[in-house]
Amino acid sequence: MIAILKNKGISEDEKVKLYMQVLQKRLNILDHNNIVQETISEAQHTEEEKQDLVEKSDLMEHLILESAPKNLKWNTRNILNYLINSQDLMRWTPKGKLIYKGKNVNNSNLLDLIKYLQTSSNEAHPPGFDMFLQGLSEMNFLKSFIKNLSLELDSEIKKEEISPKRRKHTNAKSSEWLSFPNTRRKI
Numbered sequence: 322m323i324a325i326l327k328n329k330g331i332s333e334d335e336k337v338k339l340y341m342q343v344l345q346k347r348l349n350i351l352d353h354n355n356i357v358q359e360t361i362s363e364a365q366h367t368e369e370e371k372q373d374l375v376e377k378s379d380l381m382e383h384l385i386l387e388s389a390p391k392n393l394k395w396n397t398r399n400i401l402n403y404l405i406n407s408q409d410l411m412r413w414t415p416k417g418k419l420i421y422k423g424k425n426v427n428n429s430n431l432l433d434l435i436k437y438l439q440t441s442s443n444e445a446h447p448p449g450f451d452m453f454l455q456g457l458s459e460m461n462f463l464k465s466f467i468k469n470l471s472l473e474l475d476s477e478i479k480k481e482e483i484s485p486k487r488r489k490h491t492n493a494k495s496s497e498w499l500s501f502p503n504t505r506r507k508i
Contacts, residue, residue, distance in 0.1 A: 325339045325340050325343065380415070381413065381415060381416075381417050381431065381432075382401055384417075384432065385397060385401060385431065385432050385435055386398060386401070388432060388436070389435075389436075389439070390440075393439050393440075393468065396439060396466055396468065397435060397439065399466055400435055400438070400439075400466050401435075403460065403462060403463075403466070407456075407460045410422060410456055410459060410460060411453075411456040411457075411460070413431045417430045417431045417432055418430065418431075419431055419434065419449050419452070419453060421449075421452045421453070421455075421456050422456075426448070426449035426452050426453075427448065427449070428448035428449065429447070429448050429449025429452075429453070430447065430448075430449075433447040433448075434447055434449060434450055434453045437450060437469065438453075438466075438467055438468070438469055438472075439467070439468040439469060440468065440469060441468075441469050441470055442469070
């Protein structure tokens with residue numbers, strides 16, 4: 322093809338015609354090869370797609386766990402386990418979009434929802450947070466997993482039966498000086 326373009330003995334119009342003919346032949350050969358390859362690998366695609374979906378959901382879980390602060394990783398893992406065990410009610414796409422009762426929640430992102438659930442923020446709720454909370458309440462989600470203290474939660478979310486431990490407050494005693502009788506040391 323390059324030889325056609327570099328040939329100085331042929332007019333420009335003739336070069337264009339020859340180049341187009343060679344290009345058309347090449348495209349026809351490639352199309353024929355693609356059709357044959359598609360029919361062979363069509364059965365393999367369905368199995369591979371299932372594995373990809375599993376791997377992508379694992380990738381999303383990994384991304385969520387990696388983005389969590391160190392002190393909240395255990396809590397984040399518990400939240401994810403809770404969601405995984407209740408996938409008939411709430412699950413997510415490989416891209417992290419929330420699916421609630423079989424319907425996509427527009428503009429939602431599982432990473433944002435879990436992050437907002439655990440960290441205090443003055444910002445507005447992320448998209449889909451109300452449906453996320455509703456789903457959590459339907460799953461009897463433990464309130465102790467929710468670390469965002471600024472959230473006003475419905476009483477529907479199950480409270481953990483163990484009350485938080487409080488430290489016993491003790492008042493400091495005033496210091497008293499020891500007094501010794503006036504004695505001198507003998508050397």
